[in-house]
Amino acid sequence: MSAQSTLKVGIVGLGRLGRRHAENLLRRVSGAVLVAACSPVEAELTWAKETLGINDLYEDYEALLAHEGLDAVFLVTPTSLHPHQIIQALKAGKHVFCEKPLSLDLNDCRRVSAEAALHPQLKVMIGFVRRFDASYQAAYQKIQSGSIGQPFMVYSQTCDQLDPDGFFVKFAPTSGGIFLDCSVHDIDLARWLLGNPKPVRVFASGTIAVHQDLQSCADVDNGVAICEFENGRIATFYASRTMPHGHETVTEVTGTAGRLTVGRNARQNRLEIADARGIRNECTPTFFERFEDAFLTEAAYFVDAIRNNTPLSLTLDDATEATRIGIAMRESLLSKLPVML
Amino acid sequence: MSAQSTLKVGIVGLGRLGRRHAENLLRRVSGAVLVAACSPVEAELTWAKETLGINDLYEDYEALLAHEGLDAVFLVTPTSLHPHQIIQALKAGKHVFCEKPLSLDLNDCRRVSAEAALHPQLKVMIGFVRRFDASYQAAYQKIQSGSIGQPFMVYSQTCDQLDPDGFFVKFAPTSGGIFLDCSVHDIDLARWLLGNPKPVRVFASGTIAVHQDLQSCADVDNGVAICEFENGRIATFYASRTMPHGHETVTEVTGTAGRLTVGRNARQNRLEIADARGIRNECTPTFFERFEDAFLTEAAYFVDAIRNNTPLSLTLDDATEATRIGIAMRESLLSKLPVML
C-alpha cells in the first residue's frame, strides 16, 4: 500500500490489553484508523461502540476478515487461537499484529511461518512489546554502537506483583506455564540484545512460594533458568508471580567493556518520599503502566512498516525461537534435566 | 458547550512548542480538533499544511478569531503579545489557552483578569505545564491526603543544560530575566504545593558564570531567591542556564511529617550504564523531553474543563501572582534589597 493511504485496522479481542490497543489505534497511531472490532463477548462490543464510537462490530472473526477495505488485524485473543487466526487473516490478505506468544506449540509456530512465507507482501508481527520501550531501544542502540564491547551475558527477569487472590491461577493451565507466559519476553530480549545467537541448551528450576494451586497444573510461581547459546553466550532468567512491590521487568547485558541495565527499581514516576521509614519510591503495579508508551510505539512501528513496506526487525522466526526455548525450559523444569536445543 | 460536541481549536504560533501543542491537538486530545493555524511566519503555515493537513491558515490573528465555528485558541506566541491576544480572543468569545508567563507586566496581567471577569462563560488558562506532570500530580495528591503533615518549606529549581553557543542570550532582553523566564514555573509550583499562601517578601541574588553577554541586559545565568510567605512558609529557588548534564527540574516540599522530592536526577529513561567511569544514567536534555506527557495532559485537562464547564484549578490569579513574585525577584536582584510584596 502507498505511504499516503491510511491503514484500516480491525481489532480482535477487547480484554484489558485489547482495549489498550484499540484506544491507541483509534486516535494515536499516525497513518492508521480503527474501523472495526470483533469479540464473542457482547459487553466488549458494546464498549467499542459506546466508548470508541466503532459501529462495525463482529461476533464472528471470519465476518470481520470480510469487512470491506480492511487492511490489517490486531489479534489480542487467547494464545490457543493465535495460529489459526493468523493463518485465516493471511489467507484473507490481511496484515497481522498478534499478541505474544505466537503459540505454545512449536508445530503451530511453524505452520504459521509456512503460511506467511506464501504471502511475502503481508506483514506479520508478534507483540514483543519490550523491544519498543524507550529504555530497551536505548540499550540496543548502545550495544550496536559498541559501547559495551562484545555482549556475552544476559540476566533478565519478569516479576509480577503478588495478587493475594491469585486471580492468574485460573489461567495457569492454558498459559503454558511461567516460562512461556512470562519469560518468553526475556528470552526474546536476550536473543535480540545478544545478536540472535543459536541456543544450545537450557536448564530450569522453580518453586511454589505462595500459590499452591499451581501444583495441579505442574506450574510454579517462581522460576529460574539458564540458557546457553553458541559462542559462549549465556542468559539467566527469573520469573515471579509474587513480587511484593510491583511489576519489575529488569534486563542486564554484560559485555567485555561495559554493562547495561534496564529497569532496576521499577519506579512509578519521579517522586521520592522521605518519612520515618526512610526514603522510598513507589513502583509500577503492572506491565500496563510500565510499558504504556511502548504499546503505542509498537503499533506505530508496525503500521509504518506496512505503509512504507519496510522489513520488520521482529520476525516470526524470532517468535518461534522464543517459544522453542520457553518449551525447553518447561521440559527441564519437569524432567529435572538439561534440555538440548 | 455540550460535553458531546467536539471543541474546535485554532493554534497561534508554530515554533517548537507551538508545533508540539498542534500535534497533540490534531489527534491525541480527546474531544478537541485542530481546525486552523495562525502564524506570521510562512514556513510555519506551510508546515501546518503539509505535516498536519490543516487547510485553514491565517497570517492575521483577527482573521483566525473570525474563523467560522472556532471555539478556542492556543496561544504559543511571544510573551509581549499574550495580554492583547488573550483580550482579543475573549472579546471574540473564544476560550483561551496561553503559554506561560501571562505577561511580564503586572498591569497587563490585571487587564487580562478584568476582561476575563466580563466573560465568566469563557475559560482562560496559562500553561504552567508542570502541574500536569504525573510526578507533580502524585506529590500534590500526597500533600492533600496529609502524607507529609503540614508543608512549610519548598526548594524548587529550573536548570537548563548549558548551550555553549548561548543561543538563548539573544532572547534574554525580552524574556523578563531568568526569574520571570524560568523561576516563574517554580513560583507557581511553590504556591500550589504550599496551599496558595500570600507572599510577603523576596530576596534574590545571581551571577553570570558563563554567558557574559547577559551583562548588557542586567540578567544572570544563575540565580537564587528566597520567598517568604505568610504563616512562616518559605520557598527557595534556583534557576540556571548552565547545567552540564541536562535539564533538571527539581522540587522538594518539606512538611512536618515527611518530605517529597520530584525530579532529582533527571534520568532520561530506565537505562543504567556501567563502565570504567562508574555507573551512570543519561539525562533529559531539555524540558521538552521531561514534560512531553504533561503537555498532553494539560491540553486534555483544558479541553475537558471547557466541554464539561468545570472550573479550572489553575487560574488567572495564579498566573498573575507568579508574575508578581517573579518581578519582585528581579527587582531584588537589581536593587540588592529585599522586596516587600
Add this chain to the structure above:
Amino acid sequence: MSAQSTLKVGIVGLGRLGRRHAENLLRRVSGAVLVAACSPVEAELTWAKETLGINDLYEDYEALLAHEGLDAVFLVTPTSLHPHQIIQALKAGKHVFCEKPLSLDLNDCRRVSAEAALHPQLKVMIGFVRRFDASYQAAYQKIQSGSIGQPFMVYSQTCDQLDPDGFFVKFAPTSGGIFLDCSVHDIDLARWLLGNPKPVRVFASGTIAVHQDLQSCADVDNGVAICEFENGRIATFYASRTMPHGHETVTEVTGTAGRLTVGRNARQNRLEIADARGIRNECTPTFFERFEDAFLTEAAYFVDAIRNNTPLSLTLDDATEATRIGIAMRESLLSKLPVML
C-alpha cells in the same frame, strides 16, 4: 616533636562526642595515646576509668594542663568555654584540637588567633569534621583537578532528624542559633570548596515549623540563607531540626563544566527494601553515624600534622570566618535585612 614519639593527649569533656573522640584516641589513632581525661562531671570520669582504663582523671582543667608530659588537648566542651580553654592550653604549651564552633563571639575568635600567633610551634585546629569525610575529600580532589571547571555555586544543608521531644531546645539559647550551630559546617564547606573566596553579603530567613518554644530565644527550627562571595560566587544554605527521615547533610557544588553532589539520600547502608509500599532505604539517624569514620580521620590528620610538623589546611582563620558569616546570618534573620561583611 619527633615523628617517632607518640603524642600524649588529654581529653576534656566526655559527653557523647567527647567519648567518641576518647575512644578513637585510646586505640585507633596511630601515633597518639590518650593519657588523661578532664570533666566536671563525676560520672564521666568514672566512665573514663572503667571503660577506657584511664587513671589520670581531672575535675579541673588547669590541673590537666599541668599533667606531666602532656602534648595536646582535645576540647569537647561547651562552646562558651572554647576561647578561654584554647588560650590556656596555648599558654601551657599544648597543641589544641577543639570542637566546632570556635566561638559565637567574633572578638573571642580574634583573641584566640592572636594568642595562637604567639605560639607558631603549636597547632590549633577546630573540628570541622566534614572536611575529613571520604566523600567530601573525593569532591575536593575532583574540584582541585579541574573536573567541574570553575566552581561558582554551592548549596549545602544540615538537616537533623525530628526529635518530637525537642531535647535540643533546652540548649538552643546557648547554641548561637541554628546558623551558628548547624550551618557553620556548611559555611566552612562552601568556603573550602569554592576556594576560600571573601564573603560579601548574607541574607537569611527562617521559620518555626514544630518547636514553638524556640520563639523565646529568637531562634527557628528551619532556616535558609544566601551568602554572596566575591567574584560572583554564591552559596545557599538550609538548616533544619525537623527532618522526618534522619540526618541528611547534603552539599552540591556547581561549576562551569560539572556538578558534584555529596550526601543526597542519607542512606544508612547498602540495603534496599522492597515491600508493598515501594522500594526504600533507611537513613542515618544522626551525624554520629554519618560521620563516624570522619571523626577518626580528623583526629589522625591532626596528630600527624603535629608529629610531622606540617601546616594544617584547616586554620583558625577558617574557623573565625565561619563564625563571622554565621553571625551575619543570625543578624539578617533578626533584622530582616541583608548584612554586609
Add this chain to the structure above:
Amino acid sequence: MSAQSTLKVGIVGLGRLGRRHAENLLRRVSGAVLVAACSPVEAELTWAKETLGINDLYEDYEALLAHEGLDAVFLVTPTSLHPHQIIQALKAGKHVFCEKPLSLDLNDCRRVSAEAALHPQLKVMIGFVRRFDASYQAAYQKIQSGSIGQPFMVYSQTCDQLDPDGFFVKFAPTSGGIFLDCSVHDIDLARWLLGNPKPVRVFASGTIAVHQDLQSCADVDNGVAICEFENGRIATFYASRTMPHGHETVTEVTGTAGRLTVGRNARQNRLEIADARGIRNECTPTFFERFEDAFLTEAAYFVDAIRNNTPLSLTLDDATEATRIGIAMRESLLSKLPVML
C-alpha cells in the same frame, strides 16, 4: 579464658589481606593484641617489624605455635595449607581464625572438623567476611524479624573488576575455579539468609569472555549456577572476573512479603558527579574497599567469642557446606549435568 584478659594473637601470612588483618589486630580490635607474625617471605617479616613494631617474627609455623603465651592464630595463607595448619594449631591448643575457603577438598574439610571436635574449648572460624558487613547484618536482622515473610529465593553475585593484565590467571589453577574462589561467599550467604536449608542439587554453566588462558585449567571468567535446596528454596549465582566498573557484590533475598537487596550499585562513597555524560557515581574497585569495615567487625566478633566463650554463629560445618556446594558447581560446569548433593 577470662573476659578480662587480652587475647594474644599471631598472624600467619602477610600478603595484602594478611597485612589488613595484622593492622586491625595491632590496634583496632578491643581485647586482642598482635604479638607475633609468621611468614616464609622475608620482606613480609621486615614489614611487620618496621611498620607494626612486631619483634617476635617466625619463618616457621611450628615455631610460631610454640610462642610463649600465644592464644590464637590468624591464618591468611594459601588455601592448600589451611587444613593442616588449622589442625596443627588445634593440636597446639590455639584458637584459629582462617581465611576462606576452608579447603578445596571435602575430605580435608572433614578432617578439620573431626580435629576441632576433639577440642571443644577452642574456637575455629573461617572468614566469610560478608556476614559481618553492616548491610548484610541489617538484612539478616530484617529476615529474622519477619520483615519479608518466608525467604525462598536468593540471587547472589561476586563480580570483580576486569584486570586487563589478567594477574589472577596465574593463581587460577590453585584457586579451585571461579565457583570455589568467588561464589563460595555467595553460597555461604545464601545458606545463612535462607536459614541453612539442605542443598539438593546444583547446575552450573560458564564462559570465557576475556581471559582465554583459563582454558588450560578448565576454568571460566564468568560463571552462573542454580542451587536447589530442600523445601523449594532456590539460589542463583553469578561470578565474574570481568566487570568494567569495579567490584560488585550483590545479594537479593526474596520472601513472601518483601525483598531485600544488598549492594546494588557498588558506589564507592556518597559522591555523585553530573557532567556531559550524565549523572554517575564511581565504584569500589575491589573487595578490600567494599568490606574494609567488615574485616574489622569479623575480627572483633571472633575475639569476643573467645574471651566470652560464646558459641560462633559461623561454624566449620558452614564452611564445609560451602565447599561441598562449590565443588558440585565445578563438577556441573565440567560434566554439563546437574549434580545431586
